[in-house]
Amino acid sequence: MSANDLRVVKTKQALHNALLTLLSEKPLENITIAEICRVAKVNRGTFYLHYEQKEGLFEEYFQEIMEDLNNSYEEPYRAVTTLDKNQIDPNTIRIFHHIERFKMFYRIVFSKNVPLTYYYMLFDGIFALLKRDITLHNKVHDEISIEYYSAYQANAIIGLIIQWYRQDFVDSVSTLNKQLAAILRIGK
C-alpha cells in the first residue's frame, strides 16, 4: 500500500474529512468506524487496510499538531525550555500559545474517555524539547538523571495545562505564562 498511490491519498483524505465532519457533531468516543466509512463513502474493509482503530486516524492529525509545537521552538523564542530561573521571561514561553491555538484538539486529547496515547505524544514532544535544552545547558548535577529530570519538568508543565483544561481554558495565555514563571522563580 504505497503512500504515494493516488488511491491511497484519496481514501485517506476522505476518511480525514469524514472524521472532521463527525467531530463537529459529537465527541470522538461516540463516533464509530462504520459511521466514518459511511460518511467517507469508503468500504469498511479499506479502513482496516490503513488503520487499526479510529484513534489511529485522529493520531495522524495530532502528529501535525506536534510538528507545530516543535516549530514553535525553532524560533529565537525557545524558552520554557530554558529552565534557568534567573533568565526566564514569561513572554518567551511558547507552549501555552500552542495549546491555545489548538484547543479544540486538546479538548479531545485531555478528555477522560480517550486513550493515553495522545497524552504520551504530547509528553514525548515536550520531553524532547526540554531534554535538548537541559543537555545543551547541562545545568544538572551528576546525581540527577537527565531522563528523570526531563520527565519531571515536562509533566509538570502538562500539569498546568490539565488544570487549565479543566476550567475549559478560561484563563489567558499570559496568565499561564506568569504562573509558570512565578513557580520556576520559587526555586531560585
Add this chain to the structure above:
Amino acid sequence: MSANDLRVVKTKQALHNALLTLLSEKPLENITIAEICRVAKVNRGTFYLHYEQKEGLFEEYFQEIMEDLNNSYEEPYRAVTTLDKNQIDPNTIRIFHHIERFKMFYRIVFSKNVPLTYYYMLFDGIFALLKRDITLHNKVHDEISIEYYSAYQANAIIGLIIQWYRQDFVDSVSTLNKQLAAILRIGK
C-alpha cells in the same frame, strides 16, 4: 438496585473475580464484557445494570488503591508533600512505595490504550495531598495560584512515575526517592 442487596453483592463479587482472573491472562484491552460475564456466570444484561463499560469495573479496584495512597499520608511520614526543599528527606517519601506495591495495577493505568480516567484518579489523589500540604504550610507567594501550583507539583511527580514505568519499574524505590529529593534540592 440497593447496594446492600445480597444479590447485588454476589453479582459484583463474581464480576470482580472474573476480571481478576482474566487480567492474569491478558491485558484489559483484550478482555470483552461478554467474556467477563461468561466467566462470572452472570447475565450480560446484568453487567449493564451495574456498569457502563468494563472500565467501570476496573475503576472500582482502583478506588481501593487510591485509598491506600491516602492512608500512606495519614502516617507521621507525610512528606513529598512537604515540598520544603530544606527539610525534605528521601526516606519519608511514601508515594513511590505505594506505586511499587501496586505496580501490577499501575502497569494497566499507564498503558497507552487505556482511557485517561485512571490517570486523572491518580492525579486527583496526589493533587489533593499536595494541596493540603501546601495550604497548611502556605509557603506560596500571592502571585501563584494554589491550584496551578498543586497541579504542577502533582503532575511533576507523575512524570517521574511515567519515566519509571516506561522502564518497567526496574529502578528501585530508593532511586526514585533520591531523584526526587535531588530535583527538589536544585531549586534551593
Add this chain to the structure above:
DNA sequence: TTAAATATTGAACATGTGTTCATTAAAATA
C-alpha cells in the same frame, strides 16, 4: 412463614467489530 419488592435471567434485535477472499477498478510502468 408468607407476601411484596426487586435483582437476575434469557431471548431477541439492530448495529458495530475485525477478518477473509474473490472480484473489480484504478493507478503505475513499460
Add this chain to the structure above:
DNA sequence: TATTTTAATGAACACATGTTCAATATTTAA
C-alpha cells in the same frame, strides 16, 4: 496505449455491544 500491479470493493462470517421486556428467582420485610 497496453499491460501489469495493486488498492478498493462487496459479501459473508463469527462474535461483541447495548438495549428492551416478560418471566423467574432471590431477598427483604411484614
